[in-house]
Amino acid sequence: MSAESHSLYFQNGEGFLSASINMGLPEGQTLQLDTMTVELFLDLHSQPCRAVYLFAKKANIPFEYKKVDLASGEQYGEEFGQISMVRKVPVLKDGDFILTESIAILMYLAEKFSTPDHWYPAEPQKRARVNEYLSWQHKAIRESGSKIFWFRAMVPLLTGAPVDQERMDSAVEDLTSSLTIFEEKFLQKRSFILGQDISLADLVAIVELMQPVGTGLDVFEGRPLLGEWRDRVKKELGESLFDEAHHVIMNAHTLPQELEDKGMLEFLKPRLKKLFN
Amino acid sequence: MRLNVFVGGPYLVSLWVDLTNVWPLKSCFLKSASHRSLFPRSQVVELQPVKMPLELYLDLFSQPCRSVYIFAKKNNIPFDFKQTSLMLGDQHGEEFGKINMMRKVPAMRDGEFCLSESIAMMMYMVEKFKTPDHWYPADLQKRARVNEYLAWQHGGIRMHGSKMFWITVMVPKIMGKEVPQDKRDDAVEDLNGSLKMIEEKFLQDKPFIAGDQISLADLVAIVEIFQPLAAGVDVFEGRPKLSAWKDRVRQKIGPELFDEAHKGVMGAMEVVKTLDSSKLQGFKPRIQKMFF
Numbered sequence: 001m002s003a004e005s006h007s008l009y010f011q012n013g014e015g016f017l018s019a020s021i022n023m024g025l026p027e028g029q030t031l032q033l034d035t036m037t038v039e040l041f042l043d044l045h046s047q048p049c050r051a052v053y054l055f056a057k058k059a060n061i062p063f064e065y066k067k068v069d070l071a072s073g074e075q076y077g078e079e080f081g082q083i084s085m086v087r088k089v090p091v092l093k094d095g096d097f098i099l100t101e102s103i104a105i106l107m108y109l110a111e112k113f114s115t116p117d118h119w120y121p122a123e124p125q126k127r128a129r130v131n132e133y134l135s136w137q138h139k140a141i142r143e144s145g146s147k148i149f150w151f152r153a154m155v156p157l158l159t160g161a162p163v164d165q166e167r168m169d170s171a172v173e174d175l176t177s178s179l180t181i182f183e184e185k186f187l188q189k190r191s192f193i194l195g196q197d198i199s200l201a202d203l204v205a206i207v208e209l210m211q212p213v214g215t216g217l218d219v220f221e222g223r224p225l226l227g228e229w230r231d232r233v234k235k236e237l238g239e240s241l242f243d244e245a246h247h248v249i250m251n252a253h254t255l256p257q258e259l260e261d262k263g264m265l266e267f268l269k270p271r272l273k274k275l276f277n
Numbered sequence: 278m279r280l281n282v283f284v285g286g287p288y289l290v291s292l293w294v295d296l297t298n299v300w301p302l303k304s305c306f307l308k309s310a311s312h313r314s315l316f317p318r319s320q321v322v323e324l325q326p327v328k329m330p331l332e333l334y335l336d337l338f339s340q341p342c343r344s345v346y347i348f349a350k351k352n353n354i355p356f357d358f359k360q361t362s363l364m365l366g367d368q369h370g371e372e373f374g375k376i377n378m379m380r381k382v383p384a385m386r387d388g389e390f391c392l393s394e395s396i397a398m399m400m401y402m403v404e405k406f407k408t409p410d411h412w413y414p415a416d417l418q419k420r421a422r423v424n425e426y427l428a429w430q431h432g433g434i435r436m437h438g439s440k441m442f443w444i445t446v447m448v449p450k451i452m453g454k455e456v457p458q459d460k461r462d463d464a465v466e467d468l469n470g471s472l473k474m475i476e477e478k479f480l481q482d483k484p485f486i487a488g489d490q491i492s493l494a495d496l497v498a499i500v501e502i503f504q505p506l507a508a509g510v511d512v513f514e515g516r517p518k519l520s521a522w523k524d525r526v527r528q529k530i531g532p533e534l535f536d537e538a539h540k541g542v543m544g545a546m547e548v549v550k551t552l553d554s555s556k557l558q559g560f561k562p563r564i565q566k567m568f569f
Contacts, residue, residue, distance in 0.1 A: 086478060101429055104421050104425040104427075108417065111417055111420075124404045124405055127400070131394070131400050132392060132397040135427075181378075
């Protein structure tokens, strides 16, 4: 073996550490250490966590599932604080690189693991459509869907009384107008937001729409086109994977009791109240 | 678009263009025999499709419009500035509804392709015009840092900075009364929380959010931070790190361009005073929801 075989290089962006060491390997053959597995800090009660989970599973991305129990206030603990000072989930950890924000995480995973193009198409106008949805949804479906979840599932527990009707109606109204925009602008008569193929946009949309459903508010009722789209997305992801990811939220009615059992009520009350003033 | 070109002979080149239609031109040819008699040496001219510049529908009172504007100008991207005044209700016009059914700015039209959402628009422009790498780095982890900020800011500084602007500038004018004190206090607390997050998580000790160079993240951040500033809230007081970053960003963008983009909003308080509040009643339901 010549001295040239002592080459150690790191392929940026791919996570492969390749080493040709003088250990009797035939010339050109490398010993590859897989540094591809990422850590995903998740609680499947959270919509963005479900999007990340579903994507990672569907695209066969190797990851270590790190459960963060929000109902126990784990996000406020010291250990989690070391991971993310924002104290929210999901979080991705790739070696020393830590990333928050599900949208950023999804884009990172799509790039790093070279997932099939349809998830986040390279073609600029198609990609723009996905970006458009991912940007819009923060303050639209995500916000109103979350509000409904909190108003129906959490507020009665935290305050001892249901949310006043006016605020509830207002939240439902916001959700309704978001759903109308979703149907009339983003989906229209297409199979998926981009057309024939599912993308990150559909994934992010479906998990948000399932949030109010978990509290018994069926957003798909009276919206056949939306219901059909949901069925297509479910089929594309795989029914059992979809149901698995949504299992905890569909059992959201047990949350209040869980919180009480864990003695987290008083601790969480002021913190959670702020979220949805 | 009709483009008739008559060339040759002793006659003048005659050219007229009808620009009411934005369809790209594929070819043009002489249809009338009378033209041939006038211009015996006329030729059929096959022309390349005319590339219409990007149309950007903007109101610089709006933060996301400013980031798009600054980005396009800084990168010498050719575009048609389509003034869309929110306070005059331009967003409710029929034509604008065809560009963006959500009736918000900024909006973009590139030929037949219409796009909303400033972040999607800037990412599109990055790709289409191959802007310098630092704006939206190709490097996976640097890009993730930019994406992380761009995602967080929707519910962070954007929401909180906007609220202050509404509270101080718009609500008193439109509703004839102030926002209740407890809601104002909450808004100030939220804004402080967001500014703290920017300093402690996103900036830390780096010159810019993604590292050594300015990116879309800094651009989107600065325009949002200037909104409460325009509302009279000195967000930089007691925040030397943020202030130093602001100076760096302004320098990188170019002080002239930066100040030009912010001229309108910095004078907003004065302008709003002069507006006819009856014309602004359309904002009432939204304000009612937000604060009352």
